[in-house]
Each structure stands twice: as structure tokens, then as C-alpha cells.
Amino acid sequence: MIQPLYRFMIELTNGRWTSGILKKFARSKVSRYFVPSFARVYQINESEMEKSLAQYSTLHDFFTRKLKEGARNSDQNPESIISPVDAVIEDLGLIEPGHVITVKGKEYSIREMLGNEKKLEKYSGGHYMIFYLSPSHYHRIHSPVSGTVVDQWTLGKKSYPVNKYGLKYGKNALSGNYRTITEVKHSGGGFVSIVKVGAMFVNSIEVIHEGEELVKGNEMAYFSFGSTVVLLFEKDSFQPLSTIRVPFDVKVGEKIGTML
Numbered sequence: 001m002i003q004p005l006y007r008f009m010i011e012l013t014n015g016r017w018t019s020g021i022l023k024k025f026a027r028s029k030v031s032r033y034f035v036p037s038f039a040r041v042y043q044i045n046e047s048e049m050e051k052s053l054a055q056y057s058t059l060h061d062f063f064t065r066k067l068k069e070g071a072r073n074s075d076q077n078p079e080s081i082i083s084p085v086d087a088v089i090e091d092l093g094l095i096e097p098g099h100v101i102t103v104k105g106k107e108y109s110i111r112e113m114l115g116n117e118k119k120l121e122k123y124s125g126g127h128y129m130i131f132y133l134s135p136s137h138y139h140r141i142h143s144p145v146s147g148t149v150v151d152q153w154t155l156g157k158k159s160y161p162v163n164k165y166g167l168k169y170g171k172n173a174l175s176g177n178y179r180t181i182t183e184v185k186h187s188g189g190g191f192v193s194i195v196k197v198g199a200m201f202v203n204s205i206e207v208i209h210e211g212e213e214l215v216k217g218n219e220m221a222y223f224s225f226g227s228t229v230v231l232l233f234e235k236d237s238f239q240p241l242s243t244i245r246v247p248f249d250v251k252v253g254e255k256i257g258t259m260l
Contacts, residue, residue: 023204026224031059038062042136063139064206064222074142074217074253078187081145081238081257082216084194085229086138087131089248089256092240094127095232101128110232113195114181115155122191125235129256132228141196141221141229142252143214145259147186152207154180156198180205180221184214188259190237194220199227217253236260 025031035056039046046053048071056062075082083089091103099110099120110128111120133139156178178198185191198204204224214220240257250256 023224026059026063028058032057034059035062038135042134044136060224063135063224065138066140067138072142072252075255077255079259080255081186081192081259082142083131083250083252083254083256084142084144084220084231085131085133085140086251087133087229087249089244089246089250090130090132090228091246092127092129092244095123095125097124099124103130113179113230114193114232116153119151119183119193122234123193123232127231127233127238127240127257129231129233129240130228131230131250133223135225138252139223139225139227140219140252141194141223142217143184143209143220144194144216144231144256145184145186145188145192145214146216147184147192147214149182149209149212149214150185150191151183152181154178178205180207182207182220186259188237190259191234192238193232195230195232196221196223197228197230198223199225 036053038044038059039053039062048067050066050068053062056065072086091101093101095101095110100107101110102108110123111117114120114123180196182194182196183191184194196205196207204227205221206224207221209218209220237260238257239260241255244256
């Protein structure tokens, strides 16, 4: 009974009023009583959490939990690009002519995703990679590269499911959902756009990095609920690891490819 309830609450689409109610509940004191059962249903690894279950005052606090120091280590090769999240890599490939990516047999427009005509051309022919975070994952986002933030902007209003069924059957989840885009010029000289896509609640993405400089492996944002990160790489600037076969489980700091 508990598992279907959580999946209904967290993974299905929602409207403005229902999502508002659930958001209010997740931040309420009474929600702390659901933390132990949530952890059990989603098999959360408690040994790597910064605090014990009893120390989380709300479900929201638990969703946005930090990990113990040393629980994740970043690949230190200066030419490596790392995973920004604990997630499942659901898809990767080349951005096709017309600024389109094809995910689960469905086309998504990079033009709509970025909402910025001036930035499109540099990504045409480049790589994309899609990371899905389920409710069971650690929800904090770390920088995949060291570099300088050249731009950051927010688009969209509503949030629809971005799990594998949402990507396959939903309507423009990646390019239409509420999302925050951070464009970075990395240490290798190329550009990468880090697209943080909301999945459950409007405004569920909190950007926490300060200043314009990012350090590979450092926290830069977090999600309140399970969601998705899309990395878009400038053409001829990135080579993904040949060992990645989707769907592919990955953790923060693990190497996903190399700068060119």
C-alpha cells in the first residue's frame, strides 16, 4: 500500500493545485513521520547519509539530504568530465540536424529546451546525455567540469514526469518543463549547458553555487524531488566513455567522458 502511494504522489503528473498541496505537505512537520517508510520503500542507503533518519524534520529535508564527507569521490583527471548526479543515464547521442535529440523514440527540440536562438549553433552536432533521478537517488547536483559560468536562465512553468515512461509517452517533458540552464565554458575551452529539469513541483530546482567559477565535483544546485539533468556539449568538445550502455547507473564524480 505504501509503495503505490509514494509512486502516485511523486512520480505521476500533477496540476498546479495538487502539486501545491503535496509541496506544502512535504515541508510540513507531520511529514517527518513518513521519512522512515519512504527510506524503506526506496531502499535508501542510510550508511552514507550525513544525518540519521530521526534528524530530518520534514520529507523535504530528507529529499534534499547531503551525504557524509567522502561518500562520493570525483575523478581527478583534468581532462575528464564527471557525472553531476547519482542517476540512471537514460540516453546519450548526437544532436541531430535541426537541433533535435531523439529519446526513447521521441524527438525533442534543443531550440525549445534552451529557448535561446543565439546559443543553438554551437551545440548542433555535439553530444547530449540524459540523467534520470528517481525518488531513491541523492538529489544534489555537482558540477561536471571546472570552468566559468557564462550564462544562466530559467524557462517553463509546469513540471510533468521525466521518468522513462514520461520521456516516451509524455508531452515535451525535457523541452517544456520548468528548467534552469547553466552554460559553462570549461577548462578545456569548450561549452557545456547543464539543463536541470523539474519533474514534480514548479520551482523545485534550487541553485546554490556562488560566483561565476565552478569547480568539478562541487555542489551547484539541488532538486526537491526526483528529476532529470541534461548535459549538452558543444560540437567536437566531448567524447563519452565507450563502456556506457543505456540504461546505465552512475554516481556523482564518476567519469562519463573526456574533453576533446
